[in-house]
Amino acid sequence: MSLIVAKFGGTSVADYAAMSRCADIILANPDTRVVVVSASSGVTNLLVELTQEQTCDERRMQLIKKIAHIQYQILDALGSPQEVAARLDTVLSRISSLSEELSRNRNKATMDELLAQGEQCSSALFAAVLREKGEAASAFDIRQVMRTDSHFGRAEPQIEQVALLADEYLAPLLSSQRIVTQGFIGADENGCTTTLGRGGSDYSAALLAEALKATAVEIWTDVAGIYTTDPRLAPKARPIAEISFNEAAEMATFGAKVLHPATILPAVRQKIQVFVGSSREPERGGTWIRHQVEDEPVYRAVAVRRDQTLLNLHSLQMLHAQGFLAETFATLARHKISVDLITTSEVNVSLTLDKTGSDSAGNGLLSEALLQELSQHCRVRVEDDLALVAIVGNKIASTPGVCRRVFEVLEPHNVRMICQGASPHNLCVLVSESEAAQVVSALHKNLFEQ
Numbered sequence: 001m002s003l004i005v006a007k008f009g010g011t012s013v014a015d016y017a018a019m020s021r022c023a024d025i026i027l028a029n030p031d032t033r034v035v036v037v038s039a040s041s042g043v044t045n046l047l048v049e050l051t052q053e054q055t056c057d058e059r060r061m062q063l064i065k066k067i068a069h070i071q072y073q074i075l076d077a078l079g080s081p082q083e084v085a086a087r088l089d090t091v092l093s094r095i096s097s098l099s100e101e102l103s104r105n106r107n108k109a110t111m112d113e114l115l116a117q118g119e120q121c122s123s124a125l126f127a128a129v130l131r132e133k134g135e136a137a138s139a140f141d142i143r144q145v146m147r148t149d150s151h152f153g154r155a156e157p158q159i160e161q162v163a164l165l166a167d168e169y170l171a172p173l174l175s176s177q178r179i180v181t182q183g184f185i186g187a188d189e190n191g192c193t194t195t196l197g198r199g200g201s202d203y204s205a206a207l208l209a210e211a212l213k214a215t216a217v218e219i220w221t222d223v224a225g226i227y228t229t230d231p232r233l234a235p236k237a238r239p240i241a242e243i244s245f246n247e248a249a250e251m252a253t254f255g256a257k258v259l260h261p262a263t264i265l266p267a268v269r270q271k272i273q274v275f276v277g278s279s280r281e282p283e284r285g286g287t288w289i290r291h292q293v294e295d296e297p298v299y300r301a302v303a304v305r306r307d308q309t310l311l312n313l314h315s316l317q318m319l320h321a322q323g324f325l326a327e328t329f330a331t332l333a334r335h336k337i338s339v340d341l342i343t344t345s346e347v348n349v350s351l352t353l354d355k356t357g358s359d360s361a362g363n364g365l366l367s368e369a370l371l372q373e374l375s376q377h378c379r380v381r382v383e384d385d386l387a388l389v390a391i392v393g394n395k396i397a398s399t400p401g402v403c404r405r406v407f408e409v410l411e412p413h414n415v416r417m418i419c420q421g422a423s424p425h426n427l428c429v430l431v432s433e434s435e436a437a438q439v440v441s442a443l444h445k446n447l448f449e450q
């Protein structure tokens, strides 16, 4: 039996008109049984602000009002069905009490509980939009199924548990109705709400597809697929019809916001194909991400990831010695930091860390405790305001002329760090944040617009 899991991002569920368009996409395919939604556009940002320490009482009231306004507008357009209105009232008063609780006692568990409320609203409203169109549909609380560890703000799903719970609680519902559920959120073994990190709804959809052995995952967003670069940076960027799992994973990892980096993992594990398309213009088609593709060009796309931090570690102990890197990585691992790029010399190691990979509430990665620990065995220098630009493609490391072409374009810019060769699928350069847009546009012009 074919089963499709469709995910709709924030802009796709921003208001009633957007939700209604998405509902039509779902209704056009009887195999789309599971619908994963993000919070309505802007709501998670408002909730993040509510979790911040510096937010005063007056601002908290304003933020709650703004969230209520976005959600009640959708409810009004639906004709305010009683059960949905009651649900929304409950969620909004929960937002209010959780934010009050946080202002007295800041803790990560309450933050996640608060951040999860955006998806509670959108899923209840979206299920009602489907019902309004005459379809059997209900909202399902994914916390029954999406079991994670207790790393609040950036929880790790427990894949086997998720599969067992999906089989027990979710699968039996699918034959009689469409299920609308929340992306981004889960619960630990104690039932405490967790979040998977910003942008995590794509990952939720792929995890559910894996758990339910679905045939495909559809990611419906505000662009008609994955483009050769972010169309906001290069107006001549073109949609890519078909791309391999490897290339898509590199693109997501290196910042193509259209896909959360972890999304591809479950799809790769189970060879589930992923479609990315525009919920505003579904007729334009989109991108298929597949295990095998016909065309594997050297240059596929340019991605950019902002908010990079470079950590420079200097130690004379490194000279002709062993174990320095092991010690450094053990320290980073204890602080749950994953390193992206790395270059070394005799007495220096440079590592890039991704601040966009901070937790759902936007807490940074580089804690004082970590810096102090590292300082015990080396001199630490931190550089901020950097961006990672990645050329993604195939056989990059074994195709002559790639570097010449890329560095010709980069000539007027200061390249802070270069990484190439570990993967055949990318060549990365670290540049200053202020030059990133220019670098992307120049690379795109040279590699894709000639």
Ligand SMILES: Nc1ncnc2c1ncn2[C@@H]1O[C@H](COP(=O)(O)OP(=O)(O)O)[C@@H](O)[C@H]1O
Pocket (backbone or CB within 6 Å): 008, 009, 010, 011, 012, 038, 199, 220, 221, 222, 223, 225, 226, 227, 228, 229, 230, 231, 232, 255, 256, 257, 258, 259, 301
């Ligand atoms: N290579 C790319 N192809 C398409 N979109 C991209 C790419 N890189 C970045 N983007 C950006 O990703 C955005 C969609 O991601 P996002 O805003 O997270 O969507 P959603 O809210 O639907 O999850 C697009 O509007 C686009 O500007």
Ligand SMILES: N[C@@H](CC(=O)OP(=O)(O)O)C(=O)O
Pocket (backbone or CB within 6 Å): 008, 009, 010, 011, 038, 039, 044, 045, 118, 183, 184, 197, 198, 199, 200, 201, 202
């Ligand atoms: N609402 C969450 C989860 C998410 O994935 O959103 P979106 O699909 O709009 O990127 C966030 O803003 O991070």
